[in-house]
Amino acid sequence: MWCKIALLFVFSAFYLLANPLPEESREFPQLLAVMSFALAAIALVLDFTRGEAPQGEILDVDDTELKVQDAGRRRLRRKRYCQSWVIVLVSTGVGYLVGFLFTSLCLLLGFALVLGRKEKRVFNAIVAVATTGVVYLAFVVVMKVPLVGGLAW
């Protein structure tokens, strides 16, 4: 539901941001925005009007432990997701400063050290450095893609 509400705002923004444009330029995107807004609104209305199916309750089963495990698993997944984004954003920032080659290194090392298994950290770190070397040889030396360069050089 929240996704559809966000989409309503997105489609409205596309419509409003096209207003300053000349008529030939804004006609097509505004038409699309109106149609997509209408579809999103219909989908939202259908979500609200759809009745919930009655669910039988089994009152004599204690599912507290299941709920705790489930909640725990969800928290762990959310934590790993947030950690992944932090690694990716920091690596991208490093890339802006010193080049994409170092983004690769930071990504590989970051995932190896933060999200990898503790007993395999050293091995994963060695693999990360070796992979960065392969990337350097293949893309910088052979294909001449400039992976080293950025604001700091």
Next chain:
Amino acid sequence: MDVVQHALLFVLQWQNLAALAGGTLCGILVGVLPGLGPSAGMALALPLVIKWHPATALIFLGALYKCSNYGGSITAILVNTPGDASNAATLLDGYPMCQQGRGGVALGLSATSAMVGGTIGMICLIVAAPPLAEFALKFGPAEYFLTALLALSIIAAVVQGATIKGLISAGLGLLLSTVGFDVITGQLRYTFDWAPLEDGIPLIQALVGLFAVTQAFVLAQSNESISRIARLSGGFWEGVLTYFRHPAAIVRASTIGLLVGVLPAVGQSSAGLLAWAEAKRSSRHPEKFGHGSTEGVLASETATNACMPGDLVCTIALGIPGSLGAAIFLGVMIIFGVAPGPLVFTEKADIIYALFVALVLTSFLLFVIGMLFARRLAVITLLPNEVIVPMILVVSLLGSFAIRNEMADVLISLAFGALGYVMLKGGFTPIPLLLGLVLGEMVETNYHRALMISGGSYTIFYDSIISKVLIALTVLSLAGPYLGPFWKTLTQGEK
């Protein structure tokens, strides 16, 4: 027939066989790297082949262009990341097969599809290139606009499972395609004065974000592996045998691929998805589609591989490229003095037919390579996510970066990765969005062109018979999911 014989003897010379093999291997490698694609691969290989004999150079680049699709299907199957937009349809059933431990079977299906679909497409091309080109000429701007709408509506209705959500996704894709310079007036739209967006949202970077980055973040949440069972069942040859058990599906998918390929700018991405949708509609077990159906992989891969020869028809016979890869190939042809047009089949018959014969042989070489490496590649699905996730991110973001050597492209991919993840959580699939992005410029350009030709009158959109048929098919595709259960209720009520 003489021309074909001469062409075969020419291709069997050692330097041309070497070019064919080299182009095949390079194409697969380029296709496996998400974001690189056939166009970048050909651009990178051009300095290498510029001094070669024109026919040898075209054989190398043609093989590279053709085989990059197979490389892309490998990553689509194994890690849910298409190498190019043309592999998007293979995700729908290829990746679920992998999760079930049947990655080898999926790779076998893909290799066999590449061989059979590519061979059927090339034979049809050799026999029927001029009449196919004439058919393509009957399509004007209004027909192209309606064809794109038909493709979007079919995909939205069938892939998503809920038509409204699919249409919303497609609408968002079409809106995102309007970012950048307006093709008609040259006005900048929705760029917020950020230079990397002036040419529009780059398709490859968006593709990498929507699929590769999203998939990486999904996998990063657990430390298991792609395959949800800790072993591989079935193998390459099971995929091969399964393929030949569906002859009707093969013919249907090849026909769809060839016809879609003949229409310039509609492209391989549409061919695969349309064939998948048709296979689902005509299957005895439509409920299996999207959950690891072998028919799904068969249909999408066969159509995509049959599409490329159709794409070549318009590129060679009319000088109208059907895709970015075809546009680069067209440029290469001109560099080597092979000017496109109807006369090319007579004036440069030796080069053109050598290319066609080489592409037929490429299909078989692809199959052999797939046979040798499929099992080894499928082992990737057993590796833990902590190894796979950074590899996916590095390779795919590298592909994004390498196109324009700009970190801004990496940011664009990450933004689309976030969008893809949010869509996943919201129950939307990104495939209609991707198709909207791919077809958006074609839709808008042909919409405006048609109105310019008709002087602003909308009758041009339903004047011709082709337009009427396209409109009827679009309405049917949108209403079909709702009419089906209604019809069942009626007929069961009669019983």
